[in-house]
Amino acid sequence: MDVDRVPVVAAGLTLELDPSIGSLTQRLMAGLRTGVQQGRLPPGLALPPSRALAAGLGCSRWVVTEAYAQLVSEGYLLAVTGSATRVRELGPAATATGATAAPVPRPRLDLLPGLPDLAAFPRVRWAEAYRRAVRELPTDLLAGRSLLATGPARHTLTAYLRRTRQVQEDPTQLSLSTSSTAAVGWLARVFGGLGHHRIAVEDPSWPGLRDAARRAGLEVVGVPVDDQGLRVDLLARTDARLVIVTPAHQFPTGVAMSAERRLALIEWAEQTDGTVLEDDYDAEFRYDRRPVTSLQGMAPDRVVLMGSVSKSLSPAVQLGWVILPQWLILRLVSDDLDRGVGPSALTVAAFATMVAEGWYERHLRAVGLTYRRRRAALVAAVAHRLPGCAIGGAAAGLHLPLTLPPGTDVEQVVRAATALELPLASLDDYRLRPRGSEDGPGLVLGFGNLRSGREDEAVALLAQALAESSRREPVSGGTASRRAAPSAPGKPRSRTAR
Amino acid sequence: MDVDRVPVVAAGLTLELDPSIGSLTQRLMAGLRTGVQQGRLPPGLALPPSRALAAGLGCSRWVVTEAYAQLVSEGYLLAVTGSATRVRELGPAATATGATAAPVPRPRLDLLPGLPDLAAFPRVRWAEAYRRAVRELPTDLLAGRSLLATGPARHTLTAYLRRTRQVQEDPTQLSLSTSSTAAVGWLARVFGGLGHHRIAVEDPSWPGLRDAARRAGLEVVGVPVDDQGLRVDLLARTDARLVIVTPAHQFPTGVAMSAERRLALIEWAEQTDGTVLEDDYDAEFRYDRRPVTSLQGMAPDRVVLMGSVSKSLSPAVQLGWVILPQWLILRLVSDDLDRGVGPSALTVAAFATMVAEGWYERHLRAVGLTYRRRRAALVAAVAHRLPGCAIGGAAAGLHLPLTLPPGTDVEQVVRAATALELPLASLDDYRLRPRGSEDGPGLVLGFGNLRSGREDEAVALLAQALAESSRREPVSGGTASRRAAPSAPGKPRSRTAR
Numbered sequence: 001m002d003v004d005r006v007p008v009v010a011a012g013l014t015l016e017l018d019p020s021i022g023s024l025t026q027r028l029m030a031g032l033r034t035g036v037q038q039g040r041l042p043p044g045l046a047l048p049p050s051r052a053l054a055a056g057l058g059c060s061r062w063v064v065t066e067a068y069a070q071l072v073s074e075g076y077l078l079a080v081t082g083s084a085t086r087v088r089e090l091g092p093a094a095t096a097t098g099a100t101a102a103p104v105p106r107p108r109l110d111l112l113p114g115l116p117d118l119a120a121f122p123r124v125r126w127a128e129a130y131r132r133a134v135r136e137l138p139t140d141l142l143a144g145r146s147l148l149a150t151g152p153a154r155h156t157l158t159a160y161l162r163r164t165r166q167v168q169e170d171p172t173q174l175s176l177s178t179s180s181t182a183a184v185g186w187l188a189r190v191f192g193g194l195g196h197h198r199i200a201v202e203d204p205s206w207p208g209l210r211d212a213a214r215r216a217g218l219e220v221v222g223v224p225v226d227d228q229g230l231r232v233d234l235l236a237r238t239d240a241r242l243v244i245v246t247p248a249h250q251f252p253t254g255v256a257m258s259a260e261r262r263l264a265l266i267e268w269a270e271q272t273d274g275t276v277l278e279d280d281y282d283a284e285f286r287y288d289r290r291p292v293t294s295l296q297g298m299a300p301d302r303v304v305l306m307g308s309v310s311k312s313l314s315p316a317v318q319l320g321w322v323i324l325p326q327w328l329i330l331r332l333v334s335d336d337l338d339r340g341v342g343p344s345a346l347t348v349a350a351f352a353t354m355v356a357e358g359w360y361e362r363h364l365r366a367v368g369l370t371y372r373r374r375r376a377a378l379v380a381a382v383a384h385r386l387p388g389c390a391i392g393g394a395a396a397g398l399h400l401p402l403t404l405p406p407g408t409d410v411e412q413v414v415r416a417a418t419a420l421e422l423p424l425a426s427l428d429d430y431r432l433r434p435r436g437s438e439d440g441p442g443l444v445l446g447f448g449n450l451r452s453g454r455e456d457e458a459v460a461l462l463a464q465a466l467a468e469s470s471r472r473e474p475v476s477g478g479t480a481s482r483r484a485a486p487s488a489p490g491k492p493r494s495r496t497a498r
Numbered sequence: 499m500d501v502d503r504v505p506v507v508a509a510g511l512t513l514e515l516d517p518s519i520g521s522l523t524q525r526l527m528a529g530l531r532t533g534v535q536q537g538r539l540p541p542g543l544a545l546p547p548s549r550a551l552a553a554g555l556g557c558s559r560w561v562v563t564e565a566y567a568q569l570v571s572e573g574y575l576l577a578v579t580g581s582a583t584r585v586r587e588l589g590p591a592a593t594a595t596g597a598t599a600a601p602v603p604r605p606r607l608d609l610l611p612g613l614p615d616l617a618a619f620p621r622v623r624w625a626e627a628y629r630r631a632v633r634e635l636p637t638d639l640l641a642g643r644s645l646l647a648t649g650p651a652r653h654t655l656t657a658y659l660r661r662t663r664q665v666q667e668d669p670t671q672l673s674l675s676t677s678s679t680a681a682v683g684w685l686a687r688v689f690g691g692l693g694h695h696r697i698a699v700e701d702p703s704w705p706g707l708r709d710a711a712r713r714a715g716l717e718v719v720g721v722p723v724d725d726q727g728l729r730v731d732l733l734a735r736t737d738a739r740l741v742i743v744t745p746a747h748q749f750p751t752g753v754a755m756s757a758e759r760r761l762a763l764i765e766w767a768e769q770t771d772g773t774v775l776e777d778d779y780d781a782e783f784r785y786d787r788r789p790v791t792s793l794q795g796m797a798p799d800r801v802v803l804m805g806s807v808s809k810s811l812s813p814a815v816q817l818g819w820v821i822l823p824q825w826l827i828l829r830l831v832s833d834d835l836d837r838g839v840g841p842s843a844l845t846v847a848a849f850a851t852m853v854a855e856g857w858y859e860r861h862l863r864a865v866g867l868t869y870r871r872r873r874a875a876l877v878a879a880v881a882h883r884l885p886g887c888a889i890g891g892a893a894a895g896l897h898l899p900l901t902l903p904p905g906t907d908v909e910q911v912v913r914a915a916t917a918l919e920l921p922l923a924s925l926d927d928y929r930l931r932p933r934g935s936e937d938g939p940g941l942v943l944g945f946g947n948l949r950s951g952r953e954d955e956a957v958a959l960l961a962q963a964l965a966e967s968s969r970r971e972p973v974s975g976g977t978a979s980r981r982a983a984p985s986a987p988g989k990p991r992s993r994t995a996r
Binding site: 025062066115118119121123127128129130133134139141142143144178189215216217259314315316317318326327332343344345346347449 | 523548558560564616617619621622625628629632633637638639640641642674676680687713715812813814816824841842843844845947948
């Protein structure tokens with residue numbers, strides 16, 4: 001034990017804290033790190049709850065949660081939702097040498113929705129495209145993060161979207177965003193300025209977009225989804241004249257909106273003078289047929305299409321596009337909402353190069369093939385290992401909804417899976433209202449960032465989690481009439497925005 | 499005249515519109531472009547007002563304004579605030595060959611505040627730093643646009659800010675943003691959640707930040723500025739407990755906040771349980787002494803420092819930093835406001851490389867020298883050519899306030915200067931309240947993106963504009979008692995956000 005370190009016992013934990021280190025948070029981090037490295041805090045040890053350790057140390061709980069979070073990110077600790085934070089099994093090198101942050105792998109298998117295959121990010125092409133942008137961008141454009149696409153980038157992106165998504169547009173209607181979340185933010189402000197108070201969203205749906213609308217001052221109203229998509233009849237009973245939908249591939253149920261519903265939705269918009277925000281978040285990926293055409297192409301005056309590269313390249317690129325009716329662009333400009341909120345002009349130019357050189361579509365084809373195989377492997381593994389479960393939705397996108405046997409305690413399953421280092425999300429995480437008696441328990445399996453070749457292993461772990469959770473809390477099993485405990489809508493388990 | 503073009507006469511203008519071109523906007527753009535190229539619309543010709551031409555064509559005014567805007571951006575037309583849009587003098591090549599968009603230079607001289615020297619953007623270094631980021635960024639971080647800085651980037655940026663701005667921080671307190679405008683947006687939401695309804699700002703001040711606070715739901719209260727900075731005594735009379743200030747170099751008056759005021763401001767924050775948002779927008783550039791230390795370093799629990807590369811590199815980089823007290827970070831995370839709003843992880847890593855390699859500071863030294871010379875040249879030219887005008891504020895930053903002779907009609911001067919292709923801004927553009935009788939007329943000269951070596955030419959043009967405007971509207975001249983016509987706070991004339 002170093003002479004200059006002070007042993008502290010708090011909440012049953014002995015830590016050596018170095019008083020020469022500035023803040024208590026840093027002292028605690030160093031103490032935990034050293035304890036793990038030197039083996040005094042052995043692998044598997046459950047650390048005290050943050051509240052208890054904070055009380056023992058006489059500090060705010062924040063200090064402890066922050067120290068835990070840092071050590072988790074460094075790989076020394078393992079955070080398990082609903083359970084204690086534990087010391088992680090470290091490689092021998094780290095423990096033996098007492099080295100700094102050991103190169104511990106992140107969770108090996110990851111079924112959380114929200115990310116594309118980050119390992120497939122086209123680093124070489126993107127670096128080259130960006131290099132050209134930095135070299136060639138006219139100096140004046142370096143001023144910019146305009147919403148309005150200009151010059152060659154505008155024409156390239158417009159042509160691409162016309163060809164792949166059948167959008168209808170005038171070149172002037174293409175605007176740019178850093179993400180669809182950001183776009184919903186400024187669109188909600190524009191519509192707020194036009195007298196809108198409410199926005200309807202699909203229930204269930206991705207929380208990021210509805211939260212952005214809420215932050216911009218709109219009240220969010222959930223409208224149920226069935227196997228044809230949004231219940232337009234129920235939408236018409238609200239007084240919202242603005243709605244966010246995912247017609248190509250509903251998130252999270254995976255349904256593609258039926259032709260009847262599409263027509264009904266457009267008719268609703270015409271009759272109410274309403275606007276549809278089409279969240280085209282993963283429409284590039286359809287595995288059984290050509291991608292469904294965009295709703296925007298059917299009613300360009302009523303539909304705003306929002307897309308981004310967050311699911312096709314990476315959220316870190318921070319680039320999206322929005323096809324707006326002309327009156328909305330005009331409004332945006334006249335409301336002075338167009339400045340400072342657009343993407344980097346360098347990023348725009350780099351992406352335009354990716355598209356113009358064909359690199360973007362080549363990338364989409366490559367990852368599309370990966371995703372198709374990955375999905376097929378998951379489907380096969382589920383059929384093999386989870387006989388009581390059913391996969392729903394279209395063969396598309398980067399996630400699939402999994403219906404669990406009636407009566408399954410989903411939260412228990414999620415906890416058990418997370419404890420097995422298989423993070424995943426409950427369908428309930430995306431609901432606005434608690435799950436009703438007519439809704440079965442379900443999971444949303446995101447396979448975008450799952451490693452290829454390990455689908456069966458992931459499903460085997462999931463089967464284990466299901467078995468464990470049913471052992472832990474035996475249910476009456478298989479009676480569809482059993483009312484599932486309504487689960488409060490939790491925080492979404494995904495990490496990124498669109 | 500081509501056979502497939504249809505001559506249209508509207509509002510006294512004869513245009514050939516090609517019916518094979520899709521939208522009317524595009525047809526109009528093509529018609530105007532061809533008219534200018536072929537000389538049928540001669541240089542200097544005043545085009546009809548958009549309203550009149552729209553009425554003549556039977557279309558919405560939007561179609562015309564958009565077509566004009568496009569042709570202005572292509573260099574065929576010249577937009578003049580408060581006057582007609584005119585056909586521009588084109589180089590002989592463009593008119594002779596009828597080529598497509600001619601390479602017409604942008605306004606030659608530009609005194610609008612808001613931009614750094616874009617021609618000095620370190621393209622080679624930035625491309626290299628970004629290339630390394632794309633190559634080396636750990637795959638997991640490609641998920642990201644977190645607000646929270648992690649890993650080596652955090653340490654590099656923290657050390658840099660500690661050294662150059664004397665900030666006090668724990669590493670966990672550094673957060674990242676795409677811009678200070680974005681940071682004010684999420685900070686205002688956090689404070690709104692804490693029960694704040696109001697935010698005080700300096701009057702005059704940069705409109706971007708206060709607009710962001712307003713959009714996030716806070717009421718904006720202006721507090722006057724004098725030659726020591728914000729009038730803290732008047733701030734104390736409001737019931738705001740949140741204020742945005744520019745202590746290092748007040749925008750736009752150029753004042754550096756006095757030591758007394760700094761202490762009074764911190765005392766105000768202590769007494770009211772208030773928070774100061776320190777907008778450190780151009781503190782890197784001080785020409786007569788070392789940069790003033792940050793307010794944050796004096797009271798890290800009460801002050802949030804916001805900085806960005808928008809003034810040091812380019813707004814297109816989209817990167818800023820915010821030094822937050824720990825309780826605010828905790829609040830941000832617990833309010834779930836930290837996701838999806840941070841900068842690109844690639845940009846963060848690239849900037850960290852710029853800093854770590856010393857390239858960033860080398861760039862700052864180089865442009866700092868340029869700006870110092872440019873400012874000195876402007877000061878000399880003003881002394882020589884504008885004897886009745888006075889330059890105020892510290893020898894710092896990228897702009898200088900210019901007091902005009904009493905009784906000068908500032909709007910008239912701005913219009914005259916713009917007509918001479920010298921865009922600049924009135925001090926009134928930044929006021930919350932109309933200019934009072936005690937305030938003299940003034941301009942804000944931004945020299946960040948002015949070309950070096952042409953300072954005298956710019957001031958000569960400004961002198962011409964002043965002379966023209968006083969000829970146009972003779973005033974009683976020189977009597978300080980003449981009450982300036984209160985000018986409504988206009989739209990800011992700058993193009994970018996922080």
